[in-house]
Amino acid sequence: MANMQLTPQEFVPEANRDEPVSPSLQNLESRRHQSNPVLTAQELKRLHRFGTVRTYANGVRILEAGHTSYGMLVTLSGIVAINRYDGLGNSALLVEHGPGEFTAEVAQLAGRPSLVNAHAVGEVEVLVIPPENLRALVIAEAELGERIVRALILRRVGLIELNSGGPLLVAPAGHASLHTLQSFLTSNGHPHSLLDPNLDQQAAALVEYYQPKAEDWPLVVCPDGTVKKNPGNAEMGRCLGMLPELDEEKVWDVIVVGAGPSGLATAVYAGSEGLSVLALENHAFGGQAAASARIENYLGFPTGISGGALAGRAFVQAQKFGVEVAIPAPAMRLLCDQYPLRIELADGKQVKARSVVLSCGARYRRPALHNVAQFEGKGVFFWASRIEANLCKSSEVVLVGGGNSAGQAAVFLSAHAAKVHMVIRGDGLKATMSTYLIDRIKATPNIELHTHTEITALEGDEEGLRQVSFRCNDTGQEFHHDVCHVFLFIGADPNTAWLHDCGVEVDEQGFIRTGFDVNKGECRAKLEQGARPPEKPQRAALETSVPGVFAIGDVRAGSTKRVAAAVGEGAAVVSQIHAFLATQPVNT
Numbered sequence: 171m172a173n174m175q176l177t178p179q180e181f182v183p184e185a186n187r188d189e190p191v192s193p194s195l196q197n198l199e200s201r202r203h204q205s206n207p208v209l210t211a212q213e214l215k216r217l218h219r220f221g222t223v224r225t226y227a228n229g230v231r232i233l234e235a236g237h238t239s240y241g242m243l244v245t246l247s248g249i250v251a252i253n254r255y256d257g258l259g260n261s262a263l264l265v266e267h268g269p270g271e272f273t274a275e276v277a278q279l280a281g282r283p284s285l286v287n288a289h290a291v292g293e294v295e296v297l298v299i300p301p302e303n304l305r306a307l308v309i310a311e312a313e314l315g316e317r318i319v320r321a322l323i324l325r326r327v328g329l330i331e332l333n334s335g336g337p338l339l340v341a342p343a344g345h346a347s348l349h350t351l352q353s354f355l356t357s358n359g360h361p362h363s364l365l366d367p368n369l370d371q372q373a374a375a376l377v378e379y380y381q382p383k384a385e386d387w388p389l390v391v392c393p394d395g396t397v398k399k400n401p402g403n404a405e406m407g408r409c410l411g412m413l414p415e416l417d418e419e420k421v422w423d424v425i426v427v428g429a430g431p432s433g434l435a436t437a438v439y440a441g442s443e444g445l446s447v448l449a450l451e452n453h454a455f456g457g458q459a460a461a462s463a464r465i466e467n468y469l470g471f472p473t474g475i476s477g478g479a480l481a482g483r484a485f486v487q488a489q490k491f492g493v494e495v496a497i498p499a500p501a502m503r504l505l506c507d508q509y510p511l512r513i514e515l516a517d518g519k520q521v522k523a524r525s526v527v528l529s530c531g532a533r534y535r536r537p538a539l540h541n542v543a544q545f546e547g548k549g550v551f552f553w554a555s556r557i558e559a560n561l562c563k564s565s566e567v568v569l570v571g572g573g574n575s576a577g578q579a580a581v582f583l584s585a586h587a588a589k590v591h592m593v594i595r596g597d598g599l600k601a602t603m604s605t606y607l608i609d610r611i612k613a614t615p616n617i618e619l620h621t622h623t624e625i626t627a628l629e630g631d632e633e634g635l636r637q638v639s640f641r642c643n644d645t646g647q648e649f650h651h652d653v654c655h656v657f658l659f660i661g662a663d664p665n666t667a668w669l670h671d672c673g674v675e676v677d678e679q680g681f682i683r684t685g686f687d688v689n690k691g692e693c694r695a696k697l698e699q700g701a702r703p704p705e706k707p708q709r710a711a712l713e714t715s716v717p718g719v720f721a722i723g724d725v726r727a728g729s730t731k732r733v734a735a736a737v738g739e740g741a742a743v744v745s746q747i748h749a750f751l752a753t754q755p756v757n758t
Contacts, residue, residue, distance in 0.1 A: 227293060559587075
């Protein structure tokens with residue numbers, strides 16, 4: 171990010187200076203010209219219509235980590251110094267921006283709080299471009315906007331690689347309670363750092379001051395210096411500005427419930443067409459697809475792309491087009507007794523919409539074992555990311571499931587674990603998995619497939635899982651295995667229980683009926699009552715039984731459970747939303 175020509179070694183935080191530079195950091199250094207472009211005089215002139223010129227005296231703090239919400243600062247004269255700040259008062263120079271350079275990373279597209287401090291070196295003149303104008307800039311100035319957005323993304327990647335900015339998680343190394351928060355932050359692409367009080371003096375002093383009980387771990391230091399004891403995801407989201415205060419009086423054109431591939435597609439296309447869009451997500455953008463280590467059959471990516479990378483790009487696109495994304499913001503009730511439609515959130519607040527898109531996907535299915543919940547995050551996992559892979563490094567793991575997601579996870583984990591025991595009830599993978607994944611599993615020596623087998627018991631203690639019991643259904647034989655990590659990929663059930671108050675029609679499995687399925691049911695009902703059925707369809711293809719409420723992706727009855735299909739539905743529903751909104755009064 172700057173004038174200073176730092177080497178890759180200088181990018182490494184001081185505490186890690188003796189460690190080798192990772193390939194990813196070396197790659198970032200090679201792309202410095204992209205992460206820190208210098209704008210020409212002509213380009214600077216074009217930017218002036220998007221911002222306001224301000225002057226700061228020497229030493230004035232321009233940005234404060236965890237507090238300042240801004241868009242982009244373009245240095246016109248002088249130097250703006252960017253400092254890493256960790257909430258405990260520690261600060262270190264990251265970079266200096268001279269004339270023609272700019273501050274910001276992806277969070278500033280949405281006006282989220284700064285992750286760094288910045289101060290003026292000498293007298294500084296900057297062009298202040300607020301978030302809404304920054305979004306207008308990257309759209310109006312196509313070529314320049316592309317370079318700016320690429321820089322913002324690379325800077326966020328750099329902060330993640332450096333564990334720089336964001337909250338500090340303080341707990342003994344490997345503490346079981348760390349996993350939930352680490353997973354939340356990593357899934358949302360948010361930088362954070364871990365401090366072990368047994369190794370770090372400041373962390374030890376923090377623990378001595380707060381005296382955490384067993385249930386208080388980890389302590390979390392927010393960027394603004396606030397310390398929280400074992401916060402939930404919602405509290406963490408507020409701490410980082412990921413969960414904004416939502417105006418209960420505002421009426422959104424579209425509220426999208428669920429930010430998986432289908433929901434993100436709707437958000438991007440609706441936002442790009444000028445509709446006001448709010449996306450509500452329970453855990454992390456990308457949904458279950460984001461946990462895929464590599465998607466190899468998605469059009470346009472011949473070498474494959476990870477679910478996280480695909481979701482991350484879509485998330486940035488949504489922010490670029492002005493979509494408001496709230497994470498974590500689980501929808502608790504959909505209220506359809508009046509118009510506009512209303513959605514009640516976990517904190518009791520309600521948000522209003524002229525139309526609602528249900529892309530709420532499914533909830534992970536759990537085996538019928540009485541103590542599964544006891545070990546969730548402490549040995550039992552429903553996805554396989556880099557965090558889980560690091561936990562099971564050089565040990566044996568069990569993976570249950572025979573679908574594509576299970577196959578991708580097995581191949582990914584095989585590069586980290588000593589052995590992957592793949593457990594399925596059926597007699598093979600052919601009926602449930604793509605051929606290319608089956609071939610890859612067969613070619614991986616440390617993946618062993620156990621057919622006609624199921625888990626019968628989990629054993630462990632407060633620290634986590636210790637033993638797994640199995641039964642071979644062919645022979646009836648039961649056996650036990652000392653293993654501390656089990657990955658469950660046994661499918662999911664539709665996340666539709668919260669829709670009962672609205673009366674959205676679902677099928678026998680709980681998936682939402684849309685279009686023809688709803689029309690067919692209405693025709694049948696009219697015929698049974700002796701009435702004449704309607705001559706034309708009553709619903710758009712993706713519209714539910716409730717006018718103005720649409721369903722897409724995995725939660726929709728009859729949908730194709732593929733990422734490409736979900737994205738296609740997310741795009742297709744926008745034209746149907748336009749058609750519906752055209753029938754409604756403008757002032758609703």
